Amino acid sequence: MLVRIRHILDIPAIFLCCRRDSIIIRFHGTTDWDRFRELCVQADSLVRIGEKEPARELYESSFQLVKGEPLSKSYDRWAVDYQRLIETKIADARHRYQMLE
Known part of the structure; x- marks a missing residue:
């Protein structure tokens, strides 16, 4: 059945x-956000064990998921707060990526 x-x-x-x-x-x-966070966690783990090149590739894959401004058409308090959180996490990931160079 x-x-x-x-x-x-x-x-x-x-x-x-x-x-x-x-x-x-x-x-x-x-969502793309879920996948972004997953890729960043994997990249961070690789950095901790000294695997910089695979980590770099995972960060690059995560950045390809970032398109436009997150929650740009949502204006309630939750969306504004979550948008800030997302933007902060993306900026943090970009900083960690740049530190690999």
């Missing part, structure tokens, strides 16, 4: 599972 449902919904098997008497659809999405 799960196979039929998966085919009808056209989703990978990992997103569909059975628990007791229920069918559960699990979706996990990521």
Whole structure:
């Protein structure tokens, strides 16, 4: 039955599972921001063990995800605060990248 449902919904098997008497659809999405942070964490880890070139490549990949001004069309307090946080994290990552040169 799960196979039929998966085919009808056209989703990978990992997103569909059975628990007791229920069918559960699990979706996990990521944003560019999630991916940016993940790449920076990996790059920082590589720097700590002296692997500067692979770290540099990961930083460069993370910067390719930065397009425009984050949350530029959102004006509520949360968006303004989060925009500052994102901009600070991007600036910090750029600084760490420049320190590798």
